[in-house]
Amino acid sequence: RKAIFPVAGLGTRFLPATKAMPKEMLTVVDRPLIQHVVDEAYEAGIEHLIFVTGRNKSVIEDHFDRQFELELTLTERGKKTELTLLSDVLPEAGTVSFTRQQSPLGLGHAVWCARELVGHEPFALLLPDVLVQHKPGCLAQMIEAANSLETKVNVLAVEEVPTERVHMYGVVGVGESKGKAFKITKMVEKPKASEAPSNLTITGRYILQPEIFDILQTQAAGAGGEIQLTDAMVALAKTQPFYGLKFSGRSFDCGSKIGFLAANVAYGLERSDIGPEFRGEIERLLGK
Numbered sequence: 611r612k613a614i615f616p617v618a619g620l621g622t623r624f625l626p627a628t629k630a631m632p633k634e635m636l637t638v639v640d641r642p643l644i645q646h647v648v649d650e651a652y653e654a655g656i657e658h659l660i661f662v663t664g665r666n667k668s669v670i671e672d673h674f675d676r677q678f679e680l681e682l683t684l685t686e687r688g689k690k691t692e693l694t695l696l697s698d699v700l701p702e703a704g705t706v707s708f709t710r711q712q713s714p715l716g717l718g719h720a721v722w723c724a725r726e727l728v729g730h731e732p733f734a735l736l737l738p739d740v741l742v743q744h745k746p747g748c749l750a751q752m753i754e755a756a757n758s759l760e761t762k763v764n765v766l767a768v769e770e771v772p773t774e775r776v777h778m779y780g781v782v783g784v785g786e787s788k789g790k791a792f793k794i795t796k797m798v799e800k801p802k803a804s805e806a807p808s809n810l811t812i813t814g815r816y817i818l819q820p821e822i823f824d825i826l827q828t829q830a831a832g833a834g835g836e837i838q839l840t841d842a843m844v845a846l847a848k849t850q851p852f853y854g855l856k857f858s859g860r861s862f863d864c865g866s867k868i869g870f871l872a873a874n875v876a877y878g879l880e881r882s883d884i885g886p887e888f889r890g891e892i893e894r895l896l897g898k
């Protein structure tokens with residue numbers, strides 16, 4: 611069970627924070643964004659992480675490796691709790707792969723860059739900009755839904771957004787329900803509100819069949835001049851079913867400042883160790 615994490619984006623919306631540091635390493639409370647998403651993948655049973663990185667992203671590789679000097683110092687000082695925080699997030703050796711997207715040609719191209727690492731099996735795709743706060747996590751809910759459908763299906767997490775925001779996302783058309791999921795009848799990347807088939811948007815979690823790679827191989831650029839995953843999914847939908855799942859939980863678009871700040875508040879409030887004190891601080895700030 612493999613999952614792809616595209617982490618090659620430039621993060622220009624967070625400059626200057628992302629001048630020397632990848633946006634995926636921005637922290638929500640005390641875990642980098644990418645760690646939250648990897649946690650969600652592990653919870654869903656993912657065993658192998660595939661990162662599609664770019665230049666200036668080597669800190670992400672370091673994050674998923676041992677930090678030997680730090681471990682030594684913490685051991686010498688008897689800091690057991692801190693050592694556990696490190697060992698808890700260390701993947702087993704040989705279960706993480708990195709490949710580089712050499713040019714920023716779009717999400718579809720980033721996914722295609724992972725084709726040899728994925729091989730001929732279904733895989734999960736998680737966009738680290740999006741956090742979903744819920745237990746069980748969004749991907750676990752999708753895998754459960756997929757298991758109740760026919761074999762060789764593709765499943766996308768979707769959510770309702772206000773009509774004035776649909777142009778920022780991939781949008782799906784809604785067909786018949788099947789258990790918790792529904793048949794996707796249409797997919798459009800970044801449509802005008804007037805041309806969107808619904809206000810259900812693709813939320814950054816996908817379960818895809820490997821045939822998508824054959825299509826991506828020759829996929830032409832689409833919206834924004836980028837090779838779009840959604841366009842390749844439209845082509846794949848001619849031969850394989852696509853289902854949508856309205857997942858439980860709140861999503862945060864951490865690619866935007868407001869979403870990122872809101873995620874920090876939501877995840878901070880949820881924490882048993884700091885939540886109550888943090889709530890007091892927020893209430894003071896709001897003048898309550």
Ligand code: G1P
Binds near residue numbers: 778780781799811839
């Ligand atoms: C990508 C996908 C889009 C999806 C979105 C979710 O767009 O192309 O279909 O709705 O992620 O965040 P991007 O945010 O990279 O423009």
